[in-house]
Amino acid sequence: MRTRGSGRAAALLLVAALAAGCATEAPPADPGTTPSASPGAGSTAPSPSGSGEGRDRRLAGKVVVLDPGHQLGNRHHAAEIAESVDAGGFEKECNTTGTATDDGYPEATFTWQVAVVARHLLEQRGARVVLTRDADSDDEWGPCVDERGRIGNPGEPGPTADVRVSIHADGVLDESATGFHVIRPALRAGWTDDIERPSRRLARALRDALVAEGIGVSSYRGERGIDVRDDLGTLNLSDVPAVMAELGNMRAAGDAELMESDAGRRRYGRAIADAVTAYLGR
Numbered sequence: 001m002r003t004r005g006s007g008r009a010a011a012l013l014l015v016a017a018l019a020a021g022c023a024t025e026a027p028p029a030d031p032g033t034t035p036s037a038s039p040g041a042g043s044t045a046p047s048p049s050g051s052g053e054g055r056d057r058r059l060a061g062k063v064v065v066l067d068p069g070h071q072l073g074n075r076h077h078a079a080e081i082a083e084s085v086d087a088g089g090f091e092k093e094c095n096t097t098g099t100a101t102d103d104g105y106p107e108a109t110f111t112w113q114v115a116v117v118a119r120h121l122l123e124q125r126g127a128r129v130v131l132t133r134d135a136d137s138d139d140e141w142g143p144c145v146d147e148r149g150r151i152g153n154p155g156e157p158g159p160t161a162d163v164r165v166s167i168h169a170d171g172v173l174d175e176s177a178t179g180f181h182v183i184r185p186a187l188r189a190g191w192t193d194d195i196e197r198p199s200r201r202l203a204r205a206l207r208d209a210l211v212a213e214g215i216g217v218s219s220y221r222g223e224r225g226i227d228v229r230d231d232l233g234t235l236n237l238s239d240v241p242a243v244m245a246e247l248g249n250m251r252a253a254g255d256a257e258l259m260e261s262d263a264g265r266r267r268y269g270r271a272i273a274d275a276v277t278a279y280l281g282r
Helices: 004-017 072-076 078-082 107-124 145-150 196-212 253-260 262-280
Strands: 063-068 084-086 091-093 128-131 163-170 181-185 226-229 242-249
Touching: 063 107, 072 078, 072 107, 084 145, 107 128, 107 163, 107 262, 163 196, 163 262, 181 196, 196 226, 196 242, 196 262, 242 253, 253 262
Parallel strands: 063 128, 063 163, 163 242, 181 226
Antiparallel strands: 084 091, 181 242
């Protein structure tokens, strides 16, 4: 069972273990919930076999951090995830349980499944992909937002990332609140001034890729699908261009239906992969 300290260790082991993917493999029909790994096992989401984009190497040599929000087991570790951590010059709770659809489909599982699809596509294009957690486990908790924000930074163990995408979904109790919004970091001297401008470009690339997949922009947050925040540790602590995607409102029936479908998760994952490819191809 993961503790805060061992969560850090597991994350670092994961960074070292995810050296390369299977470039000829097709994305899973439904990634599902993956059992927890034994210590040192690395990612527990196997890449299924099949044909794909094996000759597409546009991202060769690039490193991408994907941060699937929350962890399924957070709900069993209320005290641990409530502990305060640095979020960029101020303190915030380590993590939260995340939200869920009215049918009980958890945000933690949704973000994991989308990350698996995006990881597969990015690896096919030659990227090295690092995940901030190694499973969708009901036994584990974390990592905390400070750990998530630092994985892939220069000077941290493991490869230095070229970009970071944090994957989330919203839980607004208003049926009219629909659509996605991409959050980019606000300009904060000493914290985000090194990544704020490139993160703007990344946010636009992800917004445009989601729109291209036919996913509607938010009716309740941000401007034309992009919001700016200065209170998110995952963005504040990043030293590489970073955005957070709230891919929709899980409490709105239409958004929930899309998120709960395999086809919908493929669209979200493809948008993330296409956005990263467009951004890094500049």
